[in-house]
Amino acid sequence: MASYYSVDAILTDAQKVPCAFELDLPGLGFIDGNIKKGTQVNLPLWLGGYLAVQKFGEPILTTDLPPSLAPRVLNALKANPRTVDLRALASHFYELSARVLDLFDEDEIVDVLTMSFKARAAEIADHATHTQGALVEASGFLRGLDEMERQLFRAAHDSSRAVKAWLGESTKKKA
The missing domain is CATH 1.20.58.2050 (Methane Monooxygenase Hydroxylase; Chain G, domain 1)
Incomplete structure (x- = not known):
């Protein structure tokens, strides 16, 4: 595991990965205010990984290989x-x-x-x-x-x- 302050770790975690939402999320969309189930987005690895690995309930999204x-x-x-x-x-x-x-x-x-x-x-x-x-x-x-x-x-x-x-x-x- 890289250091929290490692520039290489920060740059790695900022890489985009393809993700698909598994839930409808009202009020979180940018243009129409809603994110629909199945919406495809590219998110930074740190965020996509965090949202894909939920310990309670179903995951908010799934990630795919970059x-x-x-x-x-x-x-x-x-x-x-x-x-x-x-x-x-x-x-x-x-x-x-x-x-x-x-x-x-x-x-x-x-x-x-x-x-x-x-x-x-x-x-x-x-x-x-x-x-x-x-x-x-x-x-x-x-x-x-x-x-x-x-x-x-x-x-x-x-x-x-x-x-x-x-x-x-x-x-x-x-x-």
Whole structure:
């Protein structure tokens, strides 16, 4: 669970998810003053999730998977996860997916996301360990990474650079 003050958590919870009202709600509509049962709206994840998970009585609305987890996206991730531009789908793709999957019991989606993260992480590590010249070349690669993957890239790149510096220092001491 992310911190309450985490900017990434706030941005993730602000992502819109498709919702459908399950009740008539008189007096809560914007234009005509009423929300009818079956009305489709896009609400922020925090609000949609809260209204969909009611502990008492029937839920006010139901949520659906966001477009970033649509079947066409999942099929593309199954085919070749390295080619999917996750940032274009959602800047915090994996965090959004984890939050949405708290509301749904979708084992297949969890499997696809796990497989794609592993494949993408291997490529991220490969790009992160190259020299500075390759880093500039990898900038096109960086454009398609979501925020978690960018943090992983930075950590791997900084670690690789620190190990190279340490190895350089240890060889100087031996010589």
